[in-house]
Amino acid sequence: MKAIVVKPHQPGMEVKDVNIEEKVGKGQVLVKTLYTGVCGTDRGIVGNKLSFTRPQEGWSELILGHEAFGQVKEVGEGVKELRKGDYVVPVVRRGCGVCLNCKIGKQDFCETGNFVEAGIRGKNGFMREEFVDDEIYLVKVPEAIKDIAVLTEPLSxxxxxxxxxxxxxxxxxxxxxxxxxxxxxxxxxxxxxxxxxxxxxxxxxxxxxxxxxxxxxxxxxxxxxxxxxxxxxxxxxxxxxxxxxxxxxxxxxxxxxxxxxxxxxxxxxxxxxxxxxxxxxxxxxxxxxxxxxxxxxxxxxSVNANKWHFKSAVNYLTMWKEKYGDLLNRMITTVVTPENAKEILENKPKGEIKSVIKW
Amino acid sequence: MKAIVVKPHQPGMEVKDVNIEEKVGKGQVLVKTLYTGVCGTDRGIVGNKLSFTRPQEGWSELILGHEAFGQVKEVGEGVKELRKGDYVVPVVRRGCGVCLNCKIGKQDFCETGNFVEAGIRGKNGFMREEFVDDEIYLVKVPEAIKDIAVLTEPLSxxxxxxxxxxxxxxxxxxxxxxxxxxxxxxxxxxxxxxxxxxxxxxxxxxxxxxxxxxxxxxxxxxxxxxxxxxxxxxxxxxxxxxxxxxxxxxxxxxxxxxxxxxxxxxxxxxxxxxxxxxxxxxxxxxxxxxxxxxxxxxxxxSVNANKWHFKSAVNYLTMWKEKYGDLLNRMITTVVTPENAKEILENKPKGEIKSVIKW
Amino acid sequence: MKAIVVKPHQPGMEVKDVNIEEKVGKGQVLVKTLYTGVCGTDRGIVGNKLSFTRPQEGWSELILGHEAFGQVKEVGEGVKELRKGDYVVPVVRRGCGVCLNCKIGKQDFCETGNFVEAGIRGKNGFMREEFVDDEIYLVKVPEAIKDIAVLTEPLSxxxxxxxxxxxxxxxxxxxxxxxxxxxxxxxxxxxxxxxxxxxxxxxxxxxxxxxxxxxxxxxxxxxxxxxxxxxxxxxxxxxxxxxxxxxxxxxxxxxxxxxxxxxxxxxxxxxxxxxxxxxxxxxxxxxxxxxxxxxxxxxxxSVNANKWHFKSAVNYLTMWKEKYGDLLNRMITTVVTPENAKEILENKPKGEIKSVIKW
Amino acid sequence: MKAIVVKPHQPGMEVKDVNIEEKVGKGQVLVKTLYTGVCGTDRGIVGNKLSFTRPQEGWSELILGHEAFGQVKEVGEGVKELRKGDYVVPVVRRGCGVCLNCKIGKQDFCETGNFVEAGIRGKNGFMREEFVDDEIYLVKVPEAIKDIAVLTEPLSxxxxxxxxxxxxxxxxxxxxxxxxxxxxxxxxxxxxxxxxxxxxxxxxxxxxxxxxxxxxxxxxxxxxxxxxxxxxxxxxxxxxxxxxxxxxxxxxxxxxxxxxxxxxxxxxxxxxxxxxxxxxxxxxxxxxxxxxxxxxxxxxxSVNANKWHFKSAVNYLTMWKEKYGDLLNRMITTVVTPENAKEILENKPKGEIKSVIKW
CATH class of the missing domain: 3.40.50.720 (NAD(P)-binding Rossmann-like Domain)
Structure with missing residues (x-):
């Protein structure tokens, strides 16, 4: 499938076909990516300015992208809440499994530093046509805000x-x-x-x-x-x-x-x-x-956010949309295709508040 | 009675007789001062290095002293807990009565700044033979720690x-x-x-x-x-x-x-x-x-402490005395009479941890 | 103006003209009532089943109504946030001014019991064409939820x-x-x-x-x-x-x-x-x-709510309207005029979730 | 060694020699028992009135005793704080290792119920001459309160x-x-x-x-x-x-x-x-x-306590001893030898506040 990849510690990025064999395992769902957002961290990785970025284990390249919004395409066995067609936002950081905060779902306070972050360090990101993820890391989003839900991650x-x-x-x-x-x-x-x-x-x-x-x-x-x-x-x-x-x-x-x-x-x-x-x-x-x-x-x-904050962020976006109308839509100042992502990943568009890629 | 007084914004101090007419009003007690401690703030006032010091309303001089320990000599009408002979430590800061924190007994978080502090700003301190105070500002101390209770205020x-x-x-x-x-x-x-x-x-x-x-x-x-x-x-x-x-x-x-x-x-x-x-x-x-x-x-x-912290400090001193024996006594490295207070108020004794005045 | 009044401790209610001279004082606004809701407490007062109800000081009758929603008609001197045309919901309980919780805006935890509650005890309520209130007791409501904002009070x-x-x-x-x-x-x-x-x-x-x-x-x-x-x-x-x-x-x-x-x-x-x-x-x-x-x-x-809870309730209503569409509108199962309020105040309509009076 | 044992779900108890081979493993210490306390739970087990009691895995009998105080006799490899001669109190409940509360040291809020409790269910207790335990479950006690530290567990x-x-x-x-x-x-x-x-x-x-x-x-x-x-x-x-x-x-x-x-x-x-x-x-x-x-x-x-509460309990006992003198000693109304433990385990002595066994 199409994906945006970087070679950590080398400047530049590439839109290309990647060959990922991801099976929808127990408790997992397949998500079709709808939007991914671009922020300073993405540009830092593309510009080779962030020392901590690294590919997923067994990979030499890293699929970029941590601000994502998508739709459930397929539901694995043992999934509890999510249904095909549901809109979702994935959590970025996945805990170390060792420290007490990670053990209770507060990986934003991970103490060992041995967490991974999708699209940033140790885990492929969401700038690709689809991805498989554990239900536990996906936050359901009301259809009413599908046009702005890509803002969930930064807000979280x-x-x-x-x-x-x-x-x-x-x-x-x-x-x-x-x-x-x-x-x-x-x-x-x-x-x-x-x-x-x-x-x-x-x-x-x-x-x-x-x-x-x-x-x-x-x-x-x-x-x-x-x-x-x-x-x-x-x-x-x-x-x-x-x-x-x-x-x-x-x-x-x-x-x-x-x-x-x-x-x-x-x-x-x-x-x-x-x-x-x-x-x-x-x-x-x-x-x-x-x-x-x-x-x-x-x-x-303060850094990062856990699933609870993602859920709250979804609630705030929903509330603000009702209250402020298209205010949040106006925050999305640039929308490009994956093929044109280079322009917003290598340079910040003039007058940008938030630039996004539509998949 | 004998007292140690300063003229705010002039260097120096004096041990002298002051003529204070304090009546033991409703809810008040008269306290015989036993010990007062000396800290950097006292020396700062004596050395005219603290801009915020000021006398009590209606006074031109300020009686020094905010770290004190004494014994109840007389009990006014309406006093609830304290009895003659009880040992007590007075709280230093008295709230503004206006901000929400002062209204609920958290004057250490006074927001207006319009508090007074005994021996520091706006209220006569405890370096005198006796003082009248409201029961509400006095913390009872077990007799067992009467030799170290002068440490309560700094610990609070x-x-x-x-x-x-x-x-x-x-x-x-x-x-x-x-x-x-x-x-x-x-x-x-x-x-x-x-x-x-x-x-x-x-x-x-x-x-x-x-x-x-x-x-x-x-x-x-x-x-x-x-x-x-x-x-x-x-x-x-x-x-x-x-x-x-x-x-x-x-x-x-x-x-x-x-x-x-x-x-x-x-x-x-x-x-x-x-x-x-x-x-x-x-x-x-x-x-x-x-x-x-x-x-x-x-x-x-973090600055200051409220009555709750004074009470906790008394508990810690009591516990530590049982556990560590004379450890806290050893922290009191100098004891002088009021007449000799000048030497410890103008200069820090060599090897000092805490210097105190015995009344 | 038209109002719904009761004689506390007598069964029954009356829709009638009341002669209230309320001037918009400092920090106050005049609110035109748009909707008032009816709950078991209102019916309890009308049915003379609640011993604690009492009129406002100086009154023999009580204007009913504690669930209200209105629009600012006039703004007094010194009002900070509210403007003419703003939609508002009034807080019901007004603190005793004496206990610590009331002093810091938590009158829902009033400890003396000497609070008043609009339309319930000691203060005229909102079942009338308009009312003057302190800005401090009014919560601003987004126009987007003006059709359901009468639900704010029960939700709070x-x-x-x-x-x-x-x-x-x-x-x-x-x-x-x-x-x-x-x-x-x-x-x-x-x-x-x-x-x-x-x-x-x-x-x-x-x-x-x-x-x-x-x-x-x-x-x-x-x-x-x-x-x-x-x-x-x-x-x-x-x-x-x-x-x-x-x-x-x-x-x-x-x-x-x-x-x-x-x-x-x-x-x-x-x-x-x-x-x-x-x-x-x-x-x-x-x-x-x-x-x-x-x-x-x-x-x-748990009983009652303070202004913070009213504000949160407004946020939840706003969010739920975006998420659930007309779900909340469907909770308003009956709407009557003041003239017909008797029917919903004396009897619970069949299939009622919430009955309201449109002013 | 000598121990007090029960057969869960049969009335009665026995003082007898038990053959326990406990090696002092990594992070463990050997504790000589000094005192064990007796409470209603012990009597409930002895009287066969508590349905939840059960022996340690692999055992048919249960060594009784959950209120204990002892002295470190031998220190295993990797032990951090404890030294030979230190006085200690063991924590009673050991977590399930699965639920979030047990994972962070709050086994008093164990949610699965799969904890064990020394001397009560699933783990041999402390009514024996000595026992091996993990340092992590032992709370150090100041020598000053060695005469009353057996009260730590109930206080916790x-x-x-x-x-x-x-x-x-x-x-x-x-x-x-x-x-x-x-x-x-x-x-x-x-x-x-x-x-x-x-x-x-x-x-x-x-x-x-x-x-x-x-x-x-x-x-x-x-x-x-x-x-x-x-x-x-x-x-x-x-x-x-x-x-x-x-x-x-x-x-x-x-x-x-x-x-x-x-x-x-x-x-x-x-x-x-x-x-x-x-x-x-x-x-x-x-x-x-x-x-x-x-x-x-x-x-x-509220039930049970975790290590933090044991530590606080030790602090309170220390403080109260300094403050109240022999008050806590007076709470220990009966002291017996293990050989005479039957009399206080089968019947409550008249005028008892706390009965203990001296080992």
């Missing part, structure tokens, strides 16, 4: 991060006087798909959201921020007018982007680190540490 | 920090296979009284504890680390041999002390910021941020 | 109960091997609107849901259970074939309905008490207590 | 129950205005060793404790209740004078003992079921269910 990571935040912040009373979060302010640094999802999710919790970038908004960003009643802030024009932040989410990975904002953090607030980068540096001093101590400030780095 | 802050850690780390499974924490490693940076308490408390939880300093241990530190089965580590000789840290506690306040240790942090680990300093700087880069993201690393700044 | 109570369950069950690992709840079984006793909402919500969490009643399903129930992939169980035909229950929710209030099911409870399971009744009795014995002890079984009675 | 179960209570009650704000629990009232039904431990532990949390029995206190009970500042209540004289209960702990197992107290439960309160009995019956009605619903009342059955 955001859901996990915010779930952690809400847990951590129960170290004290963080809700407002009315029991909700309408009095709380969030800065989201970076306005790509991840920044947009953080903004959407925090708005859903009730936070006043400020979407921060070092420039004015693109028309798509303008639309999104207006529609969800968030404020887009061009930080080069200053942030002094903003109220203190109860949460800052960094999706940029640049310490030079978020460290200068930290003096705006409110007492008991939290900084979420989500972006990963290289090459940027910034100086911190003892006064910043003292500030964090005296104000009970927390920081949390 | 440590209890609060570790309580937060244990809450935050429930974001995943952090315990070991046997349900306890014996497989976990803790680095404690700084070996003063706070570092010692963190080490004691983490050992009590079962952690393997490494007490880190930039020098070899003093005899007292040698004794303590051996007695509690922790390992004293002179970091100038390298830390490569240490196992990865599941928790790092910084009690130094110097980013140059703890940032270089962060590459030793295990997946899902946590860094506790407790020390406050000025003048130290260090560079952090995007790789460190990426490391924190990909390993789900958390950081928490 | 269900959301609160399940939120409690999910909290309580974190006393151990309750999720399945894959991190979700698809391996867990729920019995929901009673198939009215509340039972239906519990079934919907538990299905959303992934539970296998069994909807239990003492009879075969009505066509509406048949439709609902099929649509959400739950199994309707006529308990008069036996429950031996059901798998063990991880959660049993009783919405009936009859101990004779749920106690005989308790032997089917799995280890670590939980029983939710939600229904309120009188006149039913059942015998329990020491063996049942022993069974609960040895299997770590929990029980929780 | 109480610690687990209260840990659950404190978790469950975080469904709302349960602490008092000062952040502690001094405003809360606890009824403990039953004044045996378990009731006494609940009373001690709840007092330590700050609760006002009422120790309830159907008779006046024995001298030992009088001493204990006075010493810990709890009130002993003879319920046959009425309970109307007691303040409302925030927690009721039943250690009796008789529903006729605790159900009649439930009308005294405060809003948001919790009932802990700990006792197991047979043969007692009581009627409950819909009004009680309604009361539990409208007041958010929870119930939790």
């Amino acid at each position: 990571n955001v859901v996990k991060a915010i779930e952690e935040v809400m847990h951590i912040q129960q170290r004290m009373v963080w809700n407002c006087e009315d029991g909700a979060y309408d009095c709380r302010n969030a800065y989201v640094v970076g306005t790509g798909p991840i920044g947009t999802f953080f903004s959407l999710l925090l708005r859903t919790y009730g936070f006043n959201v400020y979407m921060l970038n070092r420039r004015d908004p693109s028309p798509a960003e303008e639309y999104v921020s207006t529609r969800i009643e968030a404020e887009f802030v061009n930080t080069t024009k200053g942030v002094d007018h903003l109220p203190k932040a109860d949460i800052i989410v960094d999706t940029s990975g640049f310490p030079s982007a978020f460290v200068p904002l930290m003096h705006k953090m409110n007492k008991n607030s939290i900084l979420v680190l989500f972006g990963t980068q290289t090459g940027d540096k910034v100086q911190i001093d003892a006064d910043l540490v003292t500030f964090m101590v005296e104000n009970n400030i927390a920081v949390v780095g | 802050n440590v209890v609060k920090a570790i309580e937060e850690v244990m809450h935050i780390q429930q974001r995943m499974v952090w315990n070991c296979e046997d349900g306890a924490y014996d497989c976990r490693n803790a680095y404690v940076v700084g070996t003063g009284p706070i570092g010692t308490f963190f080490s004691l408390l983490l050992r009590t939880y079962g952690f393997n504890v490494y007490m880190l300093n930039r020098r070899d241990p003093s005899p007292a530190e040698e004794y303590v680390s051996t007695r509690i089965e922790a390992e004293f580590v002179n970091t100038t000789k390298g830390v490569d041999h240490l196992p990865k840290a599941d928790i790092i506690v910084d009690t130094s306040g110097f980013p140059s002390a703890f940032v270089p240790l962060m590459h030793k942090m295990n997946k899902n680990s946590i860094l506790v910021l407790f020390g406050t300093q000025t003048g130290d700087k260090v560079q952090i880069d995007a790789d460190l941020v990426t490391f924190m993201v990909e390993n789900n690393i958390a950081v928490v700044g | 109570n269900v959301v609160k109960a399940i939120e409690e369950v999910m909290h309580i069950q974190q006393r151990m690992v309750w999720n399945c091997e894959d991190g979700a709840y698809d391996c867990r079984n729920a019995y929901v006793v009673g198939t009215g609107p509340i039972g239906t909402f519990f079934s919907l919500l538990l299905r959303t969490y992934g539970f296998n849901v069994y909807m239990l009643n003492r009879r075969d399903p009505s066509p509406a129930e048949e439709y609902v259970s099929t649509r959400i992939e739950a199994e309707f169980v006529n308990t008069t035909k036996g429950v031996d074939h059901l798998p063990k229950a991880d959660i049993i929710v009783d919405t009936s209030g009859f101990p004779s309905a749920f106690v005989p099911l308790m032997h089917k409870m799995n280890k670590n399971s939980i029983l939710v008490l939600f229904g309120t009744q009188t006149g039913d009795k059942v015998q329990i014995d020491a063996d049942l207590v022993t069974f609960m002890v040895e299997n770590n079984i929990a029980v929780v009675g | 179960n109480v610690v687990k129950a209260i840990e659950e209570v404190m978790h469950i009650q975080q469904r709302m704000v349960w602490n008092c205005e000062d952040g502690a629990y001094d405003c809360r009232n606890a009824y403990v039904v039953g004044t045996g060793p378990i009731g006494t431990f609940f009373s001690l532990l709840l007092r330590t949390y700050g609760f006002n404790v009422y120790m309830l029995n159907r008779r006046d206190p024995s001298p030992a009970e009088e001493y204990v209740s006075t010493r810990i500042e709890a009130e002993f209540v003879n319920t046959t004289k009425g309970v109307d004078h007691l303040p409302k209960a925030d927690i009721i702990v039943d250690t009796s197992g008789f529903p006729s003992a605790f159900v009649p107290l439930m009308h005294k439960m405060n809003k948001n309160s919790i009932l802990v079921l700990f006792g197991t009995q047979t043969g007692d019956k009581v009627q409950i009605d819909a009004d009680l269910v309604t009361f539990m619903v409208e007041n958010n009342i929870a119930v939790v059955g």
Whole structure:
């Protein structure tokens, strides 16, 4: 079948026929791929910038693709819930089977590091016409959101991060006087798909959201921020007018982007680190540490998501589609065929929020 | 009565008679001060290095002292539990009465900043022969630990920090296979009284504890680390041999002390910021941020303690006295009279773990 | 304006003009009522069966109605989020202002009992053409669900109960091997609107849901259970074939309905008490207590909901509308005018799931 | 060696020589038994009243004893912490290895039921001169409490129950205005060793404790209740004078003992079921269910304890010994030799709180 493959640790990618013999075993289903999304990790692998990528055992090449959406074509013996025709999204990371978190379905907190991730490390991905997977790693998706369900995977990571935040912040009373979060302010640094999802999710919790970038908004960003009643802030024009932040989410990975904002953090607030980068540096001093101590400030780095977060992500997409109409469709700014995937895998299209491949 | 007073924002201190007319009102008791402890904050006030100190409303001077232990001399009307002769430790911070955390007894998470702290800001402290206080702010202490109960206040802050850690780390499974924490490693940076308490408390939880300093241990530190089965580590000789840290506690306040240790942090680990300093700087880069993201690393700044933590601290002191004998007595390295307090308030005695004033 | 009023502790109700002078004060808005729902509590008040009902201070009559949905007509000074034209649902219970839970927006856990509830006790309700309310007690609703938003209030109570369950069950690992709840079984006793909402919500969490009643399903129930992939169980035909229950929710209030099911409870399971009744009795014995002890079984009675639960309920309704189409519309089995409200307030229409009044 | 053995499902017991060849394997230690405690379960096995008891695989008899305290005699290869001479208490239950709770060290919440319990079911117990055990199941005990450490096991179960209570009650704000629990009232039904431990532990949390029995206190009970500042209540004289209960702990197992107290439960309160009995019956009605619903009342059955609870129990014993002196020694009302164990295993000594065998 047709697939998009890379040779780990060599730049470049190829659309080609691969010969995979996958039998639908016990508890497994065959999924026809409908859409796969493209993100910075995919481009990092294609550009040979990610040291941790590696092929599946016994393979020299890696089939790319971890953001996927498909439809069940065939159901194996012993499958409990899924039926032919059901729409599904696969979970990316598969646990090590050894550490306690992996043993109870929290492989996003794998402690050994011996997990595999489809399309990234140790396991073929979903950029191919079809794939066989265990039912246990597939999340059912309502037909109503089949046009946007390819967004599930990136959103799942955001859901996990915010779930952690809400847990951590129960170290004290963080809700407002009315029991909700309408009095709380969030800065989201970076306005790509991840920044947009953080903004959407925090708005859903009730936070006043400020979407921060070092420039004015693109028309798509303008639309999104207006529609969800968030404020887009061009930080080069200053942030002094903003109220203190109860949460800052960094999706940029640049310490030079978020460290200068930290003096705006409110007492008991939290900084979420989500972006990963290289090459940027910034100086911190003892006064910043003292500030964090005296104000009970927390920081949390968050990566990946487990099946529960995928399920929640599907629920949020469904809810937002009803509430916001085509807002999420507008986030999908480019759709290409597998044959044309090279153009979006090697370069980021101008004005992109999310680019996807239609299979 | 005799008291130790400072003029906020002027260096120096004075032992003198103050004329305080305190009546034992409803729900209040009169406490005869037995011991008060001295810490860096007291010396900071005396040395005019702390900008936030201020006298009680209507006063030009401030009576110093926030680490105290005393005995009930007189009981006011409506007092519920306390009786004449009971030993007590007073809580330091009194809430703003406005924010939600202060309303439910969590003034250590006061959000307005409009709290007062006895002996520090806005309220006279306990370095005086006796004081009147509300029963609600007094924690009863068993007679058995009357010789060490002056350590309650510093320990209470440590209890609060570790309580937060244990809450935050429930974001995943952090315990070991046997349900306890014996497989976990803790680095404690700084070996003063706070570092010692963190080490004691983490050992009590079962952690393997490494007490880190930039020098070899003093005899007292040698004794303590051996007695509690922790390992004293002179970091100038390298830390490569240490196992990865599941928790790092910084009690130094110097980013140059703890940032270089962060590459030793295990997946899902946590860094506790407790020390406050000025003048130290260090560079952090995007790789460190990426490391924190990909390993789900958390950081928490922690300050102060509420009554619950004081009560827990009393329980820990009681338990440790039974278990470790005179270990805690040995932490009190200097005892002076009020008349001689100047020497320990203006200078740190050599080999000090904790200096106290006996009233 | 037109309103539906009762004289507490006298049977009957009246649709009549009431003369209310409500000014839109600071932080308040004027809401035009669009729909009000009717439940057992309303009928209990009309039938003079609820001892706790009482009029608002200064009134001899009580305006009925606690399940409401309306549209903002006028916005007072100092209102932050709401705009004219916004759709809203009001929270029912207003806290005592004294106990700690009410102080932090958790009036559903009011400890003094000195709360008021609109349309039930101490506060006029929403069965009138318009009402003034504080913004803080109004939850904004997306226009997309304006046809079903009257269901928010009953659902909010269900959301609160399940939120409690999910909290309580974190006393151990309750999720399945894959991190979700698809391996867990729920019995929901009673198939009215509340039972239906519990079934919907538990299905959303992934539970296998069994909807239990003492009879075969009505066509509406048949439709609902099929649509959400739950199994309707006529308990008069036996429950031996059901798998063990991880959660049993009783919405009936009859101990004779749920106690005989308790032997089917799995280890670590939980029983939710939600229904309120009188006149039913059942015998329990020491063996049942022993069974609960040895299997770590929990029980929780749950009542009311706070603003956070109302907000969540709005999100669930929005999501379910996208996912299930007109399923929720079908739950509204009767719509009458205020003039004809008597017929649904004095008697339960045949085949009713939810009856509402259109204003 | 000498051991106390039973033939499961036959009444009676025997002190005799057993021929056990236990080698100290990897990660194991040999423990010399110092004390074993006797409780209702032991007497139930000896009296052939417990259906679930069974011998270890390959055995026809069962060595009795699950409450033990001993000293390490020999240390196997790969043992990490324990040294020869260390004092230890063994954990009773060993997990099934299959369910998620057992996989993470929470075998007290085993879901399959396929655990074994030393001296009770499927595993030889500790009523013998020495035993080999895995280090992972042994909890180190400070020498200071070697005279009372045999109380660890019964206390561990109480610690687990209260840990659950404190978790469950975080469904709302349960602490008092000062952040502690001094405003809360606890009824403990039953004044045996378990009731006494609940009373001690709840007092330590700050609760006002009422120790309830159907008779006046024995001298030992009088001493204990006075010493810990709890009130002993003879319920046959009425309970109307007691303040409302925030927690009721039943250690009796008789529903006729605790159900009649439930009308005294405060809003948001919790009932802990700990006792197991047979043969007692009581009627409950819909009004009680309604009361539990409208007041958010929870119930939790609690059984067993894991290693973490054993460690906490050791800490509490240590702390209480320092605080209360010989209070805990006085709880050990009878000490016999193995040869005389029959008298305390077949009959409960008059005035017993805890009977133990000295090896």
